Each structure stands twice: as structure tokens, then as C-alpha cells.
Amino acid sequence: MRIPVNTASHQYEVVIGNNILTSAIASLYEELPKADKTIVFTDKNVWEAQGNYFSENFPYPFEVLVMPAGEECKSFENFKEAHSFLIEQKCTRKSLLMAFGGGAVGDLSGFVAATYMRGIPFVQIPTTILAHDSAVGGKTAINHPQGKNLIGAFYQPEAVIYDIHFLGSLSEREIRSGMAEVIKHAMISNEIWLQELLTIPSITNISNEQLATYLKSGIEVKAKIVAEDETEQSVRKYLNFGHTYGHAIEAAAGYGGLAHGEAVVIGMIYALILSERYGKVTRTFTKTFLQFAYDNGYPLEAVSNYPFETLEAFLVKDKKVEYGELQFVLLHTIGEPFVQTIELSECREVDLEYRALLMEVCK
Numbered sequence: 001m002r003i004p005v006n007t008a009s010h011q012y013e014v015v016i017g018n019n020i021l022t023s024a025i026a027s028l029y030e031e032l033p034k035a036d037k038t039i040v041f042t043d044k045n046v047w048e049a050q051g052n053y054f055s056e057n058f059p060y061p062f063e064v065l066v067m068p069a070g071e072e073c074k075s076f077e078n079f080k081e082a083h084s085f086l087i088e089q090k091c092t093r094k095s096l097l098m099a100f101g102g103g104a105v106g107d108l109s110g111f112v113a114a115t116y117m118r119g120i121p122f123v124q125i126p127t128t129i130l131a132h133d134s135a136v137g138g139k140t141a142i143n144h145p146q147g148k149n150l151i152g153a154f155y156q157p158e159a160v161i162y163d164i165h166f167l168g169s170l171s172e173r174e175i176r177s178g179m180a181e182v183i184k185h186a187m188i189s190n191e192i193w194l195q196e197l198l199t200i201p202s203i204t205n206i207s208n209e210q211l212a213t214y215l216k217s218g219i220e221v222k223a224k225i226v227a228e229d230e231t232e233q234s235v236r237k238y239l240n241f242g243h244t245y246g247h248a249i250e251a252a253a254g255y256g257g258l259a260h261g262e263a264v265v266i267g268m269i270y271a272l273i274l275s276e277r278y279g280k281v282t283r284t285f286t287k288t289f290l291q292f293a294y295d296n297g298y299p300l301e302a303v304s305n306y307p308f309e310t311l312e313a314f315l316v317k318d319k320k321v322e323y324g325e326l327q328f329v330l331l332h333t334i335g336e337p338f339v340q341t342i343e344l345s346e347c348r349e350v351d352l353e354y355r356a357l358l359m360e361v362c363k
């Protein structure tokens with residue numbers, strides 16, 4: 001399956017399927033100008049779990065840099081290491097960089113590609129469910145000690161090659177986390193699809209075929225939005241549904257404390273409660289979603305570990321704060337997002353309401 005992504009700055013395709021690495025890379029190399037060198041950036045866990053398959057199926061010679069896993073990969077130190085590696089390997093503007101891993105490897109590699117010699121081509125080879133989101137759309141970043149993703153660039157890949165084979169070694173937690181972004185894509189685009197997702201008996205136990213269709217749908221939602229608004233001036237903000245409160249709780253938990261998608265589900269419930277006030281979302285639906293999240297093992301209890309005062313400090317630091325005002329993506333109804341400014345005092349009120357609802361549903 002191929003999904004075109006047509007952004008203002010660059011056009012490319014997402015190729016998705018099972019065991020497609022060899023054929024997709026081969027056809028990409030036919031299309032691209034000849035690379036003088038292929039470099040693969042990956043992380044320790046990915047390389048341990050999938051390095052053999054990758055080496056056996058990657059049809060060209062390459063040099064590999066194995067980096068620390070998780071958010072550590074997106075540190076200033078690792079950013080420097082990665083550049084040093086490219087310099088040592090005598091990479092030029094004609095070299096091609098492969099980002100082989102989850103969102104962390106993808107974000108770091110994309111930013112390295114954007115900055116090495118003012119920009120070299122790179123390809124995303126995502127290995128997590130979450131990366132169906134992060135690998136598409138060209139947001140690249142590293143973290144600053146004072147905040148996540150604060151340093152980065154919009155820089156689109158030459159292609160995204162999504163071999164479902166790689167998802168076979170994901171932990172249950174990473175599957176759960178990645179499915180949160182699939183659910184987000186359904187929430188902001190399509191009620192029927194969302195209802196289908198909510199009837200899945202176990203979100204961590206989906207067949208490969210089914211998963212591939214969900215990932216394709218998610219990528220289509222993202223591709224459509226970034227085609228319209230590459231640099232988040234308007235509709236791209238919708239992709240932040242669940243991410244304002246979600247980022248605050250993710251930061252409060254310390255990066256790595258909660259998986260990104262776990263925090264996003266927590267944030268989506270908060271956004272639903274706000275959507276009851278500003279849109280037509282019903283309390284019944286919010287409760288149904290909360291119950292679904294609870295039944296599927298999303299760690300909602302984390303909310304009670306952090307008083308609102310702790311979250312507040314992170315909320316006001318969010319990148320979505322514009323002219324000092326907090327911006328939330330809310331839903332008129334499922335599939336119809338909009339952006340709403342919310343006062344901090346109302347955030348506190350809704351936070352209290354959330355905690356009460358959690359006590360009611362998660363007995």
C-alpha cells in the first residue's frame with residue numbers, strides 16, 4: 001500500500017506492508033539520486049530485536065550507528081555524537097540517512113538530517129505503532145533539559161518505509177502507547193472508525209492485517225492535514241488533540257515515567273470533558289471512553305499522583321501557548337475538532353471534575 005504525502009515543501013510516499021523492506025528500499029534507490037553512502041541510525045533495543053532482519057533484508061551496503069534508546073536518544077549529547085559519526089564517515093550532501101526506530105530515533109535522525117551540512121536526505125523506517133504518527137509530517141526535534149522537543153525543525157523525509165514485520169517485537173506497553181495515536185486520529189476524523197476501535201476486545205491484541213489497515217487510516221488522516229498545513233498555522237493543530245494536558249502529565253511523570261501514548265489517552269479524556277462544555281460531546285461518551293481506556297490498561301491512576309499545581313507549571317510552558325493563552329483542541333462532535341482558548345482557572349475546574357470522574361469509573 002502506498003500513501004502519498006504532498007506537503008508544500010516536499011512530496012513523498014509512505015509505503016506500508018508486511019515484509020516489504022527489500023522491495024521498498026530497492027524501488028526507492030531507483031528513484032532517488034545515487035547516494036554516495038548510506039547511514040543507518042537506530043537504537044540499542046531496535047537493533048537487538050530487529051537488526052538481523054534489517055541486515056538480511058536491506059539490499060545495499062550501509063554503516064550503522066546504534067544510539068541509546070528512548071528519550072536519551074534525543075539529548076544534545078547524542079545529537080553531537082550523531083553528527084560526529086557522519087563527519088567520521090565522511091558523509092557529504094549526497095549521503096542518505098535512514099532513521100530505523102521509533103519516534104525517538106526518527107525525531108533525532110530527522111533533526112540531524114536537517115542540520116548536517118544544512119540538510120541531507122533522510123528516510124524514515126518506523127518500528128513502532130506510535131511512529132505511524134511521528135514518521136509522517138516532518139516534525140523533527142531533540143529535547144532541551146528544560147523541555148521536550150524544544151529544539152527542532154520542520155524537515156520532510158524522502159520516503160517512509162513502514163514494514164509491519166518490525167512491530168512483532170514491541171512490548172505490550174509500546175503497543176498500547178502507539179494505539180493511542182491511532183485512536184487520536186480516529187477521534188479527530190471519523191466517528192464510525194472510532195466506534196470500531198472502541199469495540200476491540202483488547203487493544204494490545206490486534207492481528208497484523210487489521211493493524212495495517214488502522215495504521216493506513218491513521219497515516220491518511222495525518223497526510224491530509226499536513227498537506228493543508230505543513231507548519232502548524234491552522235488545521236495541523238488538530239493533531240495535538242489530547243496533547244496539552246497529556247504533555248503536562250508526561251512531563252510531571254518525568255520523561256520515560258509514562259509512555260507518550262499513555263499520557264495522550266489521559267489528555268484525550270481531559271479534552272473530552274472540556275468538549276462537553278464547548279462542543280456537543282456527551283458525558284456518556286466521555287465515560288464510555290474512560291472505561292475503555294481503563295479496561296485496556298492505560299494507567300489513568302497516574303493523574304492522582306500529580307496535583308494540579310504540578311501540572312499547571314507544565315501547562316503554561318507548553319508549545320501550544322500562544323500570546324500567553326492556553327490553547328486546547330476540542331471536539332464539536334467526534335470527527336470535528338476545533339481550537340479553543342481556555343483560562344487557567346477553568347483548566348483547574350476541569351481537572352477537579354476529571355479526578356472525580358476517575359474515582360467514579362475506576363473503582
Ligand SMILES: NC(=O)c1ccc[n+]([C@@H]2O[C@H](COP(=O)([O-])OP(=O)(O)OC[C@H]3O[C@@H](n4cnc5c(N)ncnc54)[C@H](O)[C@@H]3O)[C@@H](O)[C@H]2O)c1
Binds near residue numbers: 105135260
Ligand atoms: N515528530 C512527530 O510528529 C512526533 C509525533 C509523536 C511523537 N513524537 C516523538 O516520538 C517519541 C515517542 O515515540 P515511540 O513511542 O516510538 O518511542 P521510542 O522511539 O522511544 O520507542 C519506544 C521504545 O521501544 C523500543 N522499540 C522501538 N521499536 C521496537 C521494536 N520494533 N521492537 C522492540 N523494541 C522497540 C525503543 O528502543 C524504545 O525503548 C517521543 O520522543 C515523541 O516526542 C514525535
Ligand SMILES: [Zn+2]
Binds near residue numbers: 133
Ligand atoms: Zn503524540
